[in-house]
Amino acid sequence: MDNLRENTPELSKIKKENPFRVPENYFDDFSARLQMKIEAEKKVVPAPKNRIIQMLKPAIGLAASFVLIFMLVYWPLKTFSPKQVAENNDSIVIEEYDNENEYLNLLESIDENSFYALLDEPVKSVEFSDEELMSYINTNISEYEIYLGTDF
């Protein structure tokens, strides 16, 4: 304190008192006013949750109906439309050709009905002349393949 007096002579001259005042009975009334606010606060506490749900109700309803429409209309249409089915099948075939067992997979990709229809078809004897055979070999099989297929 003495140190303060030495270093701050001007400040030390000023009497240390509270220059502020409050309205009459302020502190007597404060507690009662606060109590009213606290009572209001007690009632308000659970409200925000409900209020948020109330506010969001129409939005939630709208969102739910959009989801329902999507599930019932858009998604089945998109998934089962003939174009989509064809695309899906194509992609399966493409994938399967890459496979080593392409023959087996090809058989599997033929649907049951067309498979039985093929079986029921009378077997036609295939006849072709030597020229036809030669031209087929010329166009479809390379010399190297012929060489590989020849038994010595």
Next chain:
Amino acid sequence: MDFDDRGIIADLKQENKRDLAFHTLVNKYQERLYWHIRKIVMNHEDADDVLQNTFIKVWRSIDKFREESSLYTWLYRIATNESISFLNANKRRSFMPLNDVNEYLVKNLESDPYFEGDKIQFKLQEAILRLPEKQRLVFNMKYFDEMKYEDMSKVLDTSVGALKASYFHATKKIEEYLKSSD
């Protein structure tokens, strides 16, 4: 922590005694907190708002109070934060540049019907208002409230050394202001 405070805290944690304990707490601390807030926001109406908000915050966060800290420093801490938030909200609302905040508080003081100090008291308040916010807080708490540095450290989350330095700078600036404006 004094014996009374321990009793208040114990009762606040019991549902059936909470209302009465809170009433006791308000009666015990309302004046001290009011004057602390008033020196930060200056105006009586503002101080009244901030004091109410402070106690409402106390009511809401009773469960968060940790008993290792004293009730008195915890309450001061909430009151200080509420006062500073109030000033910051005012700054934002009126798009006030930082330097003008002190001018705004001086005007608040000039127009305050509940300021009854003489000319020299007004000049001292003016000098305090021209300090940076932290130094102003430290000066008021030390000079007027005569709070211990250790307690102040808990309220303001600042080391005792830094608080002593702030107080030293604050008194020096106030002394200069009082000399210059004679």
